[in-house]
Amino acid sequence: MTQDELKQAAAQAALDYVEEGSIVGVGTGSTANHFIDGLARMKDRIAGAVASSEASAERLARHGIRLFDLNDVNAMPVYVDGADEIDSSLAMIKGGGGALTREKIVAAVAGRFICICDESKLVKTMGRFPLPIEVIPMARAQVARELTRLGGKPVLRTGFVTDNGNMILDVHGLSITDPVGLETSLNQIVGVVTNGLFARRGADILLLATTRGVERHSRATQ
Numbered sequence: 001m002t003q004d005e006l007k008q009a010a011a012q013a014a015l016d017y018v019e020e021g022s023i024v025g026v027g028t029g030s031t032a033n034h035f036i037d038g039l040a041r042m043k044d045r046i047a048g049a050v051a052s053s054e055a056s057a058e059r060l061a062r063h064g065i066r067l068f069d070l071n072d073v074n075a076m077p078v079y080v081d082g083a084d085e086i087d088s089s090l091a092m093i094k095g096g097g098g099a100l101t102r103e104k105i106v107a108a109v110a111g112r113f114i115c116i117c118d119e120s121k122l123v124k125t126m127g128r129f130p131l132p133i134e135v136i137p138m139a140r141a142q143v144a145r146e147l148t149r150l151g152g153k154p155v156l157r158t159g160f161v162t163d164n165g166n167m168i169l170d171v172h173g174l175s176i177t178d179p180v181g182l183e184t185s186l187n188q189i190v191g192v193v194t195n196g197l198f199a200r201r202g203a204d205i206l207l208l209a210t211t212r213g214v215e216r217h218s219r220a221t222q
């Protein structure tokens with residue numbers, strides 16, 4: 001199976017978690033795109049969707065799926081999205097597609113975060129994938145200095161502007177042994193809009209597509 005076929009298998013498995021008549025939170029990226037295409041086949045059985053990016057909103061609209069503004073939504077049973085890396089506690093690095101801020105906001109409203117990944121995304125320790133950080137443009141250099149002090153090597157994502165009009169710094173060279181602690185401290189840097197660690201609110205369920213089938217992992221509850 002190719003990596004794209006594995007992504008498709010994970011996305012297909014997530015359709016089982018979509019509740020009839022509900023509003024579905026929808027992520028961004030190639031795996032989320034497969035989920036959107038699957039959702040289109042059951043669009044008459046859902047109320048609609050909240051998108052985490054302009055790109056996903058366009059794809060949903062092309063399929064004729066009704067879009068909701070998050071501010072008009074009180075309850076959303078599930079949010080379905082991919083990840084760039086995920087560890088065994090179901091903490092994730094996200095933002096490879098630059099949609100991390102809206103992804104984190106939509107996920108915060110959802111009852112459950114269903115992460116859909118191919119098996120290459122499961123890692124022991126996160127950090128090989130550069131950690132995306134969305135920054136206010138005027139704070140770029142100051143945030144980069146702070147990130148360097150923390151031991152990272154920030155690289156500006158050139159030619160890229162987020163849906164919110166901001167910039168992305170991709171931070172290389174971090175070994176993320178304390179995802180919750182690092183997510184919290186990065187949030188304290190003035191000028192950071194969002195960091196791509198999703199650890200304080202990680203995934204609740206991981207649907208991991210492997211060549212042997214789709215595995216289901218649940219977050220351990222303390």
Ligand code: 5RP
Nearest residue numbers: 029030031082095096097099
């Ligand atoms: C976008 C994301 C994506 O979920 C992440 O980059 C994974 O993408 P893909 O499904 O294309 O591998 O966080 O901001």
